[in-house]
Amino acid sequence: MHITRRQFTKTTLLASTGAALIGSNLVAQNSASVYIVQNGDTLSHIALRNGVPESAIKKANNLNSDLIRVGQKLKIPTSENASIGDFDSGIIHEVKRGDTLGGIAMTHGVSISNLKRANNISSDVIQIGQKLKIPVIVSTEDLLSHVRAQTVKIAVQRDNWKRIVVHHSAIKYGNAAVYDRAHRKRGMQNGLAYHFVIGNGIDSGDGEIEVGPRWTKQLLGGHVKSYQTNLTAIGICLVGNFEATHPSKRQLSAFTQLMDWLRSDVVPKATNFAGHRDLRGEQTICPGKNFPLAAMHARYD
Numbered sequence: 001m002h003i004t005r006r007q008f009t010k011t012t013l014l015a016s017t018g019a020a021l022i023g024s025n026l027v028a029q030n031s032a033s034v035y036i037v038q039n040g041d042t043l044s045h046i047a048l049r050n051g052v053p054e055s056a057i058k059k060a061n062n063l064n065s066d067l068i069r070v071g072q073k074l075k076i077p078t079s080e081n082a083s084i085g086d087f088d089s090g091i092i093h094e095v096k097r098g099d100t101l102g103g104i105a106m107t108h109g110v111s112i113s114n115l116k117r118a119n120n121i122s123s124d125v126i127q128i129g130q131k132l133k134i135p136v137i138v139s140t141e142d143l144l145s146h147v148r149a150q151t152v153k154i155a156v157q158r159d160n161w162k163r164i165v166v167h168h169s170a171i172k173y174g175n176a177a178v179y180d181r182a183h184r185k186r187g188m189q190n191g192l193a194y195h196f197v198i199g200n201g202i203d204s205g206d207g208e209i210e211v212g213p214r215w216t217k218q219l220l221g222g223h224v225k226s227y228q229t230n231l232t233a234i235g236i237c238l239v240g241n242f243e244a245t246h247p248s249k250r251q252l253s254a255f256t257q258l259m260d261w262l263r264s265d266v267v268p269k270a271t272n273f274a275g276h277r278d279l280r281g282e283q284t285i286c287p288g289k290n291f292p293l294a295a296m297h298a299r300y301d
């Protein structure tokens with residue numbers, strides 16, 4: 001099912017009333033939250049807005065269909081609850097001198113919040129000799145596991161990255177390898193201009209996140225016109241022409257998973273988010289009118 005433009009407008013409106021909405025409709029209840037269904041809501045946009053897979057909301061609420069009614073209270077699992085199974089992987093990490101929570105999370109390819117939850121700790125302080133359980137990540141809804149695994153092997157130039165810019169490819173076909181060839185033909189010696197490419201199910205998987213060499217080698221991007229911006233901006237490209245079609249649910253889920261993880265665990269929290277067209281002097285419609293840019297700004301600004 002495609003999410004219509006009208007629904008996104010509504011999402012944006014709801015999102016822009018942020019605090020009021022959260023105050024009235026979203027009530028913290030233990031570790032999950034409760035959302036009260038509003039007029040015009042659909043499961044898919046509640047899922048998108050909360051950054052959790054639709055299937056996780058259905059599972060948490062024992063729903064067999066997509067049907068919801070106004071006033072209904074839905075439990076919203078956190079995006080990590082949605083992607084995590086039993087906490088018991090059997091792996092124990094004993095904290096050594098110089099270890100940090102972030103470093104340990106990276107080494108084992110899990111998020112900091114998953115690690116904290118698995119060990120029932122609320123602060124970032126850990127002690128030498130402390131034994132930390134490493135949680136298991138279930139791969140079915142987790143589109144990031146290979147991205148984390150590839151990132152573990154590299155030294156992220158954390159302080160270099162000031163911005164994350166989202167693009168569409170403006171063409172329905174392609175994947176990282178196809179764009180790499182095209183960008184080399186255009187004279188880019190580092191090839192693929194983006195750091196990540198999110199597939200649409202045609203030439204790569206729907207929601208598949210391909211990690212480009214500019215990420216694994218921590219090279220500057222080639223995805224915007226401004227050289228200065230390219231130096232410090234991570235480029236994420238969703239395959240598709242979002243002037244003509246919509247990003248798929250799995251693409252948006254992959255995008256939000258990637259963004260959430262980058263901003264919580266990988267790059268500084270202050271890292272700015274922008275659509276390509278938000279950048280001054282770029283003169284582009286990228287990432288297309290059907291990419292939910294306003295909703296993403298509400299989420300990441």
Ligand SMILES: [Zn+2]
Pocket residue numbers: 166167168223276284286287
């Ligand atoms: Zn662009």
